[in-house]
Each structure stands twice: as C-alpha cells, then as structure tokens.
Amino acid sequence: LSAALGGLRVEGLDLLASAVLVLDEYGIVRFANASAESLFHLSRRALQGQSAFALFRHADELKAAFDEACRQAFSDKRLHLLLERQGTGWVPLAGVVAALYRPDFPVLIELHEIEQQLKVDREERLLDQSQANRELVRNLAHEIKNPLGGIRGAAQLLEGELDSAELREYTQVIIKEADRLQVLVDRLLAPHRRPRVVGDVNIHEVCERVRSLVLAEHPKGLAIVRDYDISAPEFRGDREQLIQAVLNIVQNAAQALREGIEAGTAKVILRTRVARQVTLAKQRYRLALDLHIVDNGPGVPEEIRDRIFYPLVSGREGGSGLGLTLAQTFVQQHDGVIEVDSEPGRTDFRILIPLP
Ligand SMILES: Nc1ncnc2c1ncn2[C@@H]1O[C@H](COP(=O)(O)OP(=O)(O)O)[C@@H](O)[C@H]1O
Ligand SMILES: [Mg+2]
8 A cells, every 4th residue: 555645645544434535636536445445345456446436326416526626616515425335235325525625636535334324323322221221130130139038038937937838838939939039130140240251262163162052952953054254363352251142142043943943944054254344332443253143033023123132031931031131241241242133034143343
C-alpha cells in the first residue's frame, strides 16, 4: 500500500470503520480503504481503477454530487446509495460525498451500511438490557436463597414434631419444593461462581469436544457436519466456558431436531470463519472469530424468538430457560456477541469473538 497518493496521505484511512473511496477527476476509484474492501466484497485491486458510478445502482445523484464537488460547490453532501453486492443482493448505504479541493483527487466518498448501523444500535441496546437482566436475576436469586434455607430447616423441625403421617406429607412438600428452588437458584448463580480460567483457546478443539459429547448422546440419526476454517487463530479465553456455551446451543438444536433424529435427517453444521472489521459491543475489531451453529430443525418458536436469551425463557416442556442465558454470559465474557437467525428448516446461532 502506498502511503501517499500524489501527496495525499491515505494510510490512516485503513483504520476507519467506514468505507472510503478516493476518486480522481474522472470519477475513477484511485484508493479504497480496508473497510471498503469488506463492504464491496471486492479486493482493493479490483476496486481501484473502476468508475465509482458503475459500483452503484441509480448513480445519477452520485454523479451530480461528484460534478458539484469537482466545482467545489460544497464541502460535503449526504446521499443514499444502493450497492449491488455479489451474493447478498442490494445493500442500502448512507454516503457522504466530500470535496478534497485537489484537482487530481477532487472527491472522497464515505459509505456506511444503513442496516449495519441499525444493527449496531440494536445490539448495544440488547447488550445493556441483557446485563441489566442478569444483574436482576442474580440479586433476586441471592434474596431467595437465604430465606429458602430457613424455610427448609423449619419444615424439617416441624416434621420431627408431627405424629401424623398425613401431616408429614405436607412438610415433605415444603422440603421437596424448597430443594427444587434451591437447585434453580444455584443454577442461576452458577455462572458467577467458578473462577475464569484463561488460556489459549483453539475453537476447533472446542467444536470437536462438543461434537463428540452430543454424538455420544445421539449416536444415530444426527449428523454434525464440520465446516472449519483451519486458519482461524487461537485466542485467549476460557476453554471450558466456551465448550459449555457451544454445547448448550448444540443441545438445544438436538432437542429441536427430535423428529429429524428419528427420521435420520437431522443435521447440525458447525462452521468457523474469520470475519474482518467487525463491531462487537461498541468496539471495533480488525478480526473476529465467526462461528455458526446451524440446524435444519423447525426453528425457534415465533412467540419467544425475541426473548430466548433471557433467563427462564423456555419453549419446551421441562426446560429451565437458562441454557442460552449462560451461553450469552460466557460469550460476552470473551467480549463477543451471540445472535440468532431462525426460520423453519434453518436456525443459525452465530457467535462472534474478537481475535488477536
Ligand atoms: N436450535 C433451536 N431450534 C429451535 N428452538 C430453539 C433452538 N435453540 C433454542 N430454542 C428455543 O429457545 C428456548 C430457550 O433455550 P434455552 O435457553 O437453552 O433453555 P431450555 O433449553 O432450558 O428451554 C428453547 O426452549 C427452545 O424453545
Ligand atoms: Mg437449552
């Protein structure tokens, strides 16, 4: 990468989260930054030398803004653009056309994916919300835990004083229910109990471990397909936590796939990739691990789709609703995010974790 474009310093532009194109006086792209490469799904080499107007649909407005910028009629102008991107179809963009006041490179275009921006805002909101939720649950669990011991103890003492077996049945109910609540409360508090153990994590070791655990449970009818990008580097993290997180997701998939397992058509795909220039929880990262856990089951029930990461939300009989909460907690402890995209026949849980 040349640090200067006819004296215009461009190397700093590679650090920007927004895509930037620098155009010459003919509207030809002379420089594209790293974010532009990932936005267009094109290499810098492929972008540079192309006419900027050929990159977008209905580029008339862009052309007009370009002409005005060349005449230095304004310093910057905002507009909406539509990009046709290989594989993903039309992508709406918010663009800023800025005049650089140089005859050789008169115009710079800055581009943001509109949906991307909306998504980042939404993710930030969800993150704050889930942290508040967890705090609430933890405090509540603590408050329940203490009196629960007292209730159980008192019921036991009472039982010792009772002569009638019939009445002892009642104290047995109290004791049993108190024990059940105790187990629930312990599970709510569990993720915060065990100290984190941080080491080098190889995500494929994590996946393999989960795969063999789940296959041991479902030896027939379930295919767990590996689709690994073995170039994904190791990162610092808690291996056991990540195994638990991925295991919870794959176990949910296996539960949702019950019919498919009986029919022998059930499939879970574990896919790893390396993503570039991603924003996770308000932070921008150059590289991130992109792990997908995809199943061909019936999909997450519509009525709980927005809430499945909340504690105690479950769509199945006897579910605790803690599996995904725990998975989310562990992923967030790795500065990552977890999201889901689900429709009948295809449910895709995605985990993104920053890479070094
Ligand atoms: N792969 C999946 N396919 C369909 N539904 C799912 C899937 N994963 C999770 N769910 C739904 O999300 C709910 C919450 O999952 P979870 O937090 O692990 O709690 P639990 O498994 O105890 O119900 C599940 O009960 C299920 O309804
Ligand atoms: Mg579960």
